[in-house]
Amino acid sequence: MKNTGGSSEAKRRAGEHAADLVEDGEVVGLGTGSTTAHAIRALGRAVDAGLDVQAIPTSFQSRQLALDAEIPLTSLDAVDGVDLAIDGADQVAARDDGGFDLVKGGGAAHAREKVVDAAADRFVVVADPSKLVDPLDYPVPVEVLPDARPTVAEAVRELGGEPSLRTARRKDGPVVTENGNLVLDCDFGPIDDPATLATGLSALPGVLEQGLFVGLADEVHIGHADDVDVLGR
Known part of the structure; x- marks a missing residue:
């Protein structure tokens, strides 16, 4: 996205x-x-x-x-x-x-x-x-290990976000990163406290990196x- x-x-x-x-x-x-x-x-x-x-x-x-x-x-x-x-x-x-x-x-x-x-x-x-x-309000990309996608998605919902698996535009299936992982685009609406959200996302097991800088x-x-x-x- x-x-x-x-x-x-x-x-x-x-x-x-x-x-x-x-x-x-x-x-x-x-x-x-x-x-x-x-x-x-x-x-x-x-x-x-x-x-x-x-x-x-x-x-x-x-x-x-x-x-x-x-x-x-x-x-x-x-x-x-x-x-x-x-x-x-x-x-x-x-x-x-x-x-x-x-x-x-x-x-x-x-x-x-x-x-x-x-x-x-x-x-x-x-x-x-x-x-x-x-404030920031764009869905936050979260790179996850493929096997961790279901558990990370549930944890994102518990943090107040709505995760969506990023799909490829010109082929069937999801986007795969250069690291071999999947991307969840996580919509939190307006992000009033980016630092706290970044810390919470980064702490989730299975998350390689999240897109809040x-x-x-x-x-x-x-x-x-x-x-x-x-x-x-």
């Missing part, structure tokens, strides 16, 4: 604006999605012009885009750290402390995305205005038709 919306021009501006932050010699985390794809292509053009970077992709999609753009790739176990992560979001909500809470996982890559985004010294979200909300983002770059707003800097 993806939160579609926003113009392609707004997404392009946000992605390219974030790509301009990358400096020579840095290790960059590459997220997944249509807006991040613009950042990856822009980074590839910078590499072609002489920028020296290494990138850590978070999905098959971002890896393939990086390979197509001839961006050198690496992995978390081969570097000392991640300087900057660029990633999209299905929804973004501002926090009272100046940070941001996100719902991610529309591309079912949120487990690997969270690992890389949390490891980065600076995590930048790229989005269009349609992704800004208050609480307080991880340092900046949000919101693209418009003719400019980019930078929030949180």
